[in-house]
Amino acid sequence: MKTNAVRLIEQQGIRYELREYECSEDDLDAVSVAHKIGMAPESVFKTLVARGERTGVIMACIPANAELDLKKIASVSGNKKVELVAVREIQSLTGYIRGGVSPLGTRKRFQLFLDRSALQSSTISVSAGKRGLQILLSTGDLVNASQAELADLTR
Numbered sequence: 606m607k608t609n610a611v612r613l614i615e616q617q618g619i620r621y622e623l624r625e626y627e628c629s630e631d632d633l634d635a636v637s638v639a640h641k642i643g644m645a646p647e648s649v650f651k652t653l654v655a656r657g658e659r660t661g662v663i664m665a666c667i668p669a670n671a672e673l674d675l676k677k678i679a680s681v682s683g684n685k686k687v688e689l690v691a692v693r694e695i696q697s698l699t700g701y702i703r704g705g706v707s708p709l710g711t712r713k714r715f716q717l718f719l720d721r722s723a724l725q726s727s728t729i730s731v732s733a734g735k736r737g738l739q740i741l742l743s744t745g746d747l748v749n750a751s752q753a754e755l756a757d758l759t760r
Contacts, residue, residue, distance in 0.1 A: 608734030609700065609710030614742065617750050622741040623733060633704035633736070635669030642739050646670035648726040649739070650719070652706045654695050657684030660716065662698055666708045666731065666751075667720045671759035678718060681756040707734040708751045719753035 700712035
């Protein structure tokens with residue numbers, strides 16, 4: 606089954622690779638995903654959904670082994686305060702479920718911030734839009750396809 610994320614990059618003619626892995630409800634952390642697909646955690650990016658008091662919903666893509674700094678994303682997004690959205694809201698906002706949120710092909714296009722550390726890897730991995738499936742693509746292609754803004758987002 607092709608996800609919206611895969612359809613989007615195919616429409617743009619972007620070269621990619623899909624990697625499937627076994628996962629369970631208890632096993633959704635991005636570092637274990639990195640190990641399962643044979644990539645370094647700093648090259649596997651998790652997508653977080655947040656809400657700023659001025660901008661509304663925004664998204665952040667950060668390395669699997671990093672933690673989002675809410676003050677930094679607030680600053681770069683033009684907000685005074687940013688909070689992660691509740692898990693129960695993720696699917697209605699993005700069309701994706703927790704553990705399968707892709708920065709590509711969301712139900713509505715949200716402003717996306719990609720941690721600048723992504724530039725250190727020629728190929729990075731992000732969720733393909735469902736649990737157990739990752740897309741590997743060049744960092745530049747991800748930036749172009751998602752219209753991401755590069756920023757320093759982690760602690």
